[in-house]
Amino acid sequence: MTLAACEANQLYVAHDTVIGINAAVNTQRTAGTLLIGYDRDFATLVPRSVEQVDESGNPTGEKDVMSSFSCSELKTSGIFLSAYRERLITGRAAEEAAKVFGKAGAEETRKFFTCPAEIAVDQPAGQSDGS
Amino acid sequence: MNDGRILRAGLRRSRALRLAVFAVLTAQAGAGCAIDGVGAVAGRVIHADGAVVVRTYALGVEARTRAEDAGLTLGYSARTYVFAASEAEAPEPGWHVFSVPLPRQPTVALQAEVVGVEARTSSREVGVSLGYREITVLTAVAADASMVREFRFAPGEPEQTFYRSCEWGEPCEDILGPLHSR
Numbered sequence: 001m002t003l004a005a006c007e008a009n010q011l012y013v014a015h016d017t018v019i020g021i022n023a024a025v026n027t028q029r030t031a032g033t034l035l036i037g038y039d040r041d042f043a044t045l046v047p048r049s050v051e052q053v054d055e056s057g058n059p060t061g062e063k064d065v066m067s068s069f070s071c072s073e074l075k076t077s078g079i080f081l082s083a084y085r086e087r088l089i090t091g092r093a094a095e096e097a098a099k100v101f102g103k104a105g106a107e108e109t110r111k112f113f114t115c116p117a118e119i120a121v122d123q124p125a126g127q128s129d130g131s
Numbered sequence: 132m133n134d135g136r137i138l139r140a141g142l143r144r145s146r147a148l149r150l151a152v153f154a155v156l157t158a159q160a161g162a163g164c165a166i167d168g169v170g171a172v173a174g175r176v177i178h179a180d181g182a183v184v185v186r187t188y189a190l191g192v193e194a195r196t197r198a199e200d201a202g203l204t205l206g207y208s209a210r211t212y213v214f215a216a217s218e219a220e221a222p223e224p225g226w227h228v229f230s231v232p233l234p235r236q237p238t239v240a241l242q243a244e245v246v247g248v249e250a251r252t253s254s255r256e257v258g259v260s261l262g263y264r265e266i267t268v269l270t271a272v273a274a275d276a277s278m279v280r281e282f283r284f285a286p287g288e289p290e291q292t293f294y295r296s297c298e299w300g301e302p303c304e305d306i307l308g309p310l311h312s313r
Contacts, residue, residue: 013270020262027257047274066274074269081242083285084269091277093299 011066011090012045015074015081040079044072053092067094069101071113087113164192167233174231176224179292182239183214183221186289187231197233198254199241199271206247211286213240215294239294242267242286 017040025032047066054060068090075083089097101109163171174187186209193204200210214234222232244265251258255268269284283293 009274011270011272011274012268015265015267015269017265018260018262020260020264022258022260022262022264024251024256024258024260027254050274072269080265081267081286083283084267085283086270086281088270088272088280088282089278090272091275091299093277093279096299097279 009047010045011047011068011088012043013072013086014041014043014045016041016043017079042074067091069094069097069113163190164194165189166194167196168231170229172231173226173228175226176222176232177289177292178216178221178224179290179294181216181294182292183216183234184289184292185212185214185222185231185233186210187212187233199237199268200243201253202249202251204245204247204249206245206249208247208249209244211240211242211289212238213284213292213294215239215296217296237271238268239282239296240267240269240284 018035019038020036022035022039023033046068049063050066052060052062052064068088070086070088072086072088073084074081101112165172168174168187170189170193171191172187172189172193174185177184177186189204189208191205193208195201195203200212212233214236218234218236220234220236222234242265244263245260246263247261249260249264251260267286270282272278272280277299278296279299280296281293282295283291285291
C-alpha cells in the first residue's frame with residue numbers, strides 16, 4: 001500500500017484488495033506501486049517521528065514513535081472484510097494509561113484489551129480471523 | 132503486432148480486465164453521473180450507536196471532492212462513510228435517491244468498492260485502478276492526538292456499528308470501565 005511508503009502523520013489501519021491493475025503514488029511523490037493481477041494488504045501504519053511534550057504540554061524538542069495501546073480484531077469472508085473491532089489509546093493518554101494499567105494488574109489490563117467479536121457475522125467454512 | 136491484437140489477447144487472458152470493460156460499457160449504456168452524492172446516486176443513512184453510517188451506490192460517472200476520498204470513478208461504486216454521531220450533522224435516516232446527504236466532518240472510517248476505472252486524488256494517495264478495488268481505512272488518527280476510542284464495524288451490517296471516543300481528561304467510563312476511576 002502506498003500509505004506505508006511515506007512518513008506517516010497519522011496512525012492508519014487499513015485493508016486493501018485489488019483485482020486488475022492499480023498504480024498509485026503517495027502524496028509526497030516519494031514512492032509508488034504498480035500492480036497487475038491480484039493483491040491484498042492489511043496494514044497498520046504507526047507514525048515514527050512525533051514531537052514529544054512534557055507534562056505541561058510544552059514541546060521538549062525531541063521526537064519519538066507515537067505512543068499507542070491497541071487491540072484490533074479483523075474478520076474476513078473470502079476476500080471481503082466482514083467485521084472489525086478495535087480499542088485504541090494514543091498519545092499522552094497512552095502514557096497515562098500505562099501507569100493505570102501498571103497499578104490495575106495483569107487481569108484487568110487483559111480484560112480491557114480482549115477483543116471479543118461482538119458483531120456476530122455468519123462465516124462459511126474457511127474464513128480467517130486476524131488479531 | 133498491432134494494438135488491436137494486443138488488446139484482444141489481453142482480454143482473452145484477463146478475467147478481471149473483461150469484468151472491468153463490461154462494467155464500464157454497462158455504466159455507459161445505462162447510467163448517469165453524480166458529484167458528491169448528488170445526481171445518479173442512491174444512498175442509505177443509518178443511525179447506529181455513536182455513529183452515523185452513510186452508504187452510497189453510483190453507476191456511471193461519479194466525481195468526489197472530499198479530501199479523504201477525492202477522485203473520479205467510471206463504473207460501479209459503493210462507498211460507506213462512518214461519522215462520529217457526536218460531531219456529525221445527523222441527516223435523516225433511510226434511503227435517499229439522487230441526493231445523498233453527506234456530513235462535512237472527516238470520517239471515522241471509510242470503505243470504497245469500485246468495479247471499473249477509478250482515478251484517485253485524495254489527501255492519502257494519488258493513483259489509477261482498472262478492475263476491482265476495495266479499500267477500507269478503519270483508523271486514521273493524527274500522530275499528536277491524545278485520545279481513547281472504541282470502534283466496531285461490519286460492512287454487511289452497518290446498523291451494528293459502534294463508536295465511542297474521548298479526549299484524555301474527559302469522562303471515559305464507556306470505554307475504560309473500572310479502569311477509569313484509577
